[in-house]
Amino acid sequence: MQLRNVEIFCDVASRRSFSKAAKAHNVSQSMTSQIVHTLEEHLGTLLIDRSKRPLELTAAGELYYDGCRKLLDTYRRLEDRVRQVENNKVAGRVRVAAIYSVGLLKMDAYVRRAEELYPEVDLRVDYLHPDEVYERVQSDEATLGLVSFPRDGGEFSSISWQEQKMVLVVPAGHRLAGRKSVSSADIAGEDFVAFTSELSVRKQIDRWLKQEHAPVNIVHEFDNIENIKRAVEVGSAVAILPEPAVKREVALGLLDSVRVKDVDWRRPLGIIHRRHKTLSTAANKFVELLHEDPATFPKSGPRPESTNGHKRSKRKKTRV
Template sequence: MFLRNAEIFCDVALRRSFSKAAAARGMSQPAISQAIQQLEEHLGVTLIDRSQRPLQLTPSGEAYFEGCRKLFDDYRSLEDRVQNLSSKVTGRVRVASIYSVGLLQMVGYVARFEERYPDVVLQLDYLHPDEVYDRLVNDEADVGLVSFPKDGGEIECIPWIDQVMGVVVPPGHRLASLTEAPLTELDGEDFVAFTQDLRIRKETDRMLRKHKVSVSAVHHFDNVENIKRAVEIGAGISILPLPTVRREVDAGLLKAVPLAGLKWHRPLGIVKRRHKHLSTAAARFVDLLHEPSGTDDPWTKLVPATRAKAD
């Protein structure tokens, strides 16, 4: 009973909320509160300061939380080693990805992984970047796929792919006939931008300022797909990772114009919780992502990485 209560406590500690932990576990809030109370009575200490909002852990609670996380990670590592004594890779891999690492890009990886490891369940969810990191910290995902990845604190990054950034315009635009364009050609253009909370927007703004280019941001979206649709209908031009517009370029819906004299890439990384055990199945998925895709794409460069260890 107390092991189960310790798991419930970890959920409350991660979310700093009884109600959010109850929703995540499919339990009632009174049942969550009762489990924490039983645990505190068993230990003889107060784990949570309930007088503050959001809830805060007491010093005893912080120590117990860190110990429990390590205990559960070690237990999952033990389960993984025992299950794989048979040499058959099994289990589940939970992947949280940003939208722009889209289905078209991932479908080949998913098909190869499922063919190679038929006894592994692969769960792939597309989310806002902040939600990807939240999933990792809350232990609701094994690995995340993000752009401009963080590497520090609780998060560890494994390099993955560099994607060439370029100008994206509708076919009738004045830049559409160019094989490449200097960034200064964008000065004064109506621009379809990412929302300001995204790292790719900050990097784009920094690059435009550096080259003294001023654009008129007429629309803002938090994902590549909406930006592409806006450019298609002539709402403005944009700067995007060129691999994300491959389908539209091939269909004649958009034109991709590389930037002249400018080496500018969007880095994609594989992120995980630092010191968290990576299961054999998850490590094999990371390994597969670093295999050549078999397509000749001048806009994508695979970044070598140390083989993912399954602890």
Template sequence: MHLRFVEIFCDVAQRRSFSKGAEAQNVSQSNASQAVSKLEERLGTLLIDRSKRPLELTPAGQMYFEGCREILERFRTIEDRVQAIADRVVGPVRVAAIYSVGLMQMEQTVHRFEQLYPDASLRLDYLHPDQVYQQVLDDKADLGLVSYPRPNSEILSIDWQVQPLVLVVPPQHRLAGQHAVSLSALDGENYIGFTRELTIRREIDRQLKRARVAVQIVREFDNIENIKRAIEAGSGLALLPKPTVWQEISSGTLVAVDVSDASDLVRPLGIIHKRHKQLTTAVRKFIELLQSPSAGLAPVEPVRSISAGKSPAHAAGAASARLTLPQNGHAPGATVSDDGTLIVPRRKRKSRRT
């Protein structure tokens, strides 16, 4: 029971909130508060300053949190090793992802993982790319799914996908009937661009400049969904990662045209995790599933860690950004909560989802 109280305290401390910590542990807020109070009674000191919003740890609470987090990590590693002997895949898998990875494809992967490993639980949060890195660094996420991964002294990256960028136009556009065009075909066209702070914008600008192509920027967005909606409305065209427009291509609302003279115009995706962190069997199985053809997200290389400074394709800042949810960008029944968590209807199973 004492270990359970420690787990609850660590989640409350990480999230600086009793309600969010309680939700992460599948207990009521009052139960979470009682668990922390029991620990404080036992230790004879306050761990959390409840007068602050968000909550703040006291000096004693910070010391206790750091020590308990290390103990819990070791405990889970031992549990994982013992369960591996029995060939069981159990425990939580916490994933933070940029939204443009693809809600529908990730939903399929979540369902497949739950079918294969019913005793494991998976939580998937969609966040701004900088928040994805922070979640991994803070041990709030086991894995991060990002574009233009940037490994460093604290973060390792695994090659995942290299997505070609294609020209995306509305069906009535003069280029919609072409199988492929050169970048010069974009010269003078009304263009829907990413905002300038994003790496993908800098990569596209570099390619256009090299080809001596000048487009007319009419709108700028920090997310792919808004760009697609603007193209559908006839505001202009854009260069986008091909997998992000599969649904619109299938439904006929957008047309993708290959770019014949820009083979290196791509968006690399990577799977990041904290350096030196012992990945559980469940987390490793999820990585394997992400890279398998059955995931519907074609991998480009086998799973391997990359040393700091050697990211795939381009070692630069994260290229995707805060993304709004599409009106119909997911399969029936799937929803996304206010905090960006993917909620997928699940088949009946014995274990509960965290």
């Protein structure tokens, strides 16, 4: 039994898809299917019910998947420990799942610095929908997750990371543009571009507006900051967004950000991981690095084509 085949089976099981697992490992779908079939022949039982869509694990498959996850985790930890003893270096594999709005440029600075400090660490960052971040961490596909309004309980532990000031965002030329601050009463009755209702940030904004007795007229809903900014930019509606997310548009004169008086609206960002899983040395080092200010990092040259895998997901940027 080859560990790579076990890894591929685990990805098929967690993603419920041969094609997605094949893409993750840069192999063909037919090869992925053949690998799982070979495992089934070796074990003498079906592991995956291929008649279901999405795919479902059989009872034997669930048992095998659970055991394989533990096996891979143990093996990777063993490799990490051996490398550290032999080379006295931080080594290992760290997979990070992040929401898009953590800030791609800032995240890139963290990854570059990690590659400089810990070249033996295999680091990759994927950008996903918030629900997918939790799924990746829960299934052990990701070591760490970067999310807003993080859950802390059940299967997840959360480490505080950042707090971002939330501001009123208005189009250039809006009646509230140019002000240093506005009251919550000024927001009441405005046409409003909101996040979609299932997102934690939307629920929190709804609570804030309700507490301030500032009802708004929701005219558009999106599941990502980029689309909200574009909708505000081309229309007359307003939005409430993290201040760092609109710095570029404000500097270009496309939008204006205005503080709301007498409130302290903030979006917390957190680092999540599985509660009962001890983080590796490499993962802990990356968590420590995330708590540093990237503005203090030494300037580095262009990143070479071959990297430790700061892999931006090819999903469209439609995430919070």
